[in-house]
Amino acid sequence: MTTVARTEVLHALSFDVEEYFQVANFRGAFGRDDWDGVPSRLDVGMDRILALLDRRKARATFFWLGWVAERHPALVRRCVDAGHEIASHGYEHLFLQDLGRDRFVEDLARTEAALVAAGAPRPIGFRASTFSLSRSTWWAFDVLVERGYRYDSSVHPVSHPTYGVPDFDPGISRVGAAGGSILEFPVATWRALGRNWPVGGGGYFRLLPLWATRRALASLESDGRPAALYLHPWELDPEQPRVDAPLSARFRHYLNLDRTLPRLEALLERFRFGTMAESLRARGFEV
Ligand SMILES: [Zn+2]
Numbered sequence: 137m138t139t140v141a142r143t144e145v146l147h148a149l150s151f152d153v154e155e156y157f158q159v160a161n162f163r164g165a166f167g168r169d170d171w172d173g174v175p176s177r178l179d180v181g182m183d184r185i186l187a188l189l190d191r192r193k194a195r196a197t198f199f200w201l202g203w204v205a206e207r208h209p210a211l212v213r214r215c216v217d218a219g220h221e222i223a224s225h226g227y228e229h230l231f232l233q234d235l236g237r238d239r240f241v242e243d244l245a246r247t248e249a250a251l252v253a254a255g256a257p258r259p260i261g262f263r264a265s266t267f268s269l270s271r272s273t274w275w276a277f278d279v280l281v282e283r284g285y286r287y288d289s290s291v292h293p294v295s296h297p298t299y300g301v302p303d304f305d306p307g308i309s310r311v312g313a314a315g316g317s318i319l320e321f322p323v324a325t326w327r328a329l330g331r332n333w334p335v336g337g338g339g340y341f342r343l344l345p346l347w348a349t350r351r352a353l354a355s356l357e358s359d360g361r362p363a364a365l366y367l368h369p370w371e372l373d374p375e376q377p378r379v380d381a382p383l384s385a386r387f388r389h390y391l392n393l394d395r396t397l398p399r400l401e402a403l404l405e406r407f408r409f410g411t412m413a414e415s416l417r418a419r420g421f422e423v
Pocket of ligand 1: 152154229
């Protein structure tokens with residue numbers, strides 16, 4: 137048996153903590169007012185994630201929805217106690233363009249309050265719902281700087297019909313805003329055939345074969361660049377209830393759910409992972 141030498145780049149592992157019924161993909165099936173009536177499945181995915189990270193001695197960043205943190209403070213606490221980073225995914229998964237600037241301020245404040253009340257430190261990292269930080273919602277950077285956030289992970293440098301800034305730097309960069317600047321650490325993309333391909337998580341992580349993700353990470357690593365990966369607790373819960381939604385939505389949501397856990401475990405075996413903040417610090421950024 138051969139052992140694979142571990143390399144020095146510290147990649148960032150992250151989870152967007154939301155329920156399966158809160159994803160943008162299922163908006164037609166669950167209205168905001170329905171949420172409290174749907175039984176939670178959060179602990180199923182979270183138990184598996186926390187056990188895996190414990191087994192592999194790895195840390196990760198958990199971007200919590202404020203709505204979820206208010207209902208599961210003990211789970212927030214478990215993440216804190218295990219040494220993971222707690223960050224903000226906004227309060228109720230609204231797109232930035234629907235919130236607008238003033239309501240975004242309230243949304244962030246409400247989420248910070250929920251996280252702190254659960255026992256977490258005030259978050260320094262943010263990820264918008266569904267990568268909704270794009271050129272039309274660039275004002276969000278001003279708000280994040282104003283509220284003391286040190287990094288953001290909401291810009292997806294890809295071409296996509298509903299989100300993305302394809303010409304944005306796919307590495308870590310500093311974005312100037314009114315009142316200061318903030319680090320942007322986009323989820324991983326891989327440059328091939330003249331464009332950036334999303335390889336950082338979610339549906340693509342389950343769609344692409346494991347070797348492709350491995351190759352993308354190894355390629356970033358050979359350039360000394362860390363990758364930010366993102367997954368959701370519901371992606372480690374193949375037994376979740378099936379939702380009556382259009383075929384394309386169901387395909388994206390349910391594809392290869394049973395493979396998320398073994399794939400993630402294989403990556404944790406091969407690559408080094410830490411929190412978003414740790415990965416930034418390892419690259420010499422102050423956060
Ligand atoms: Zn989300």
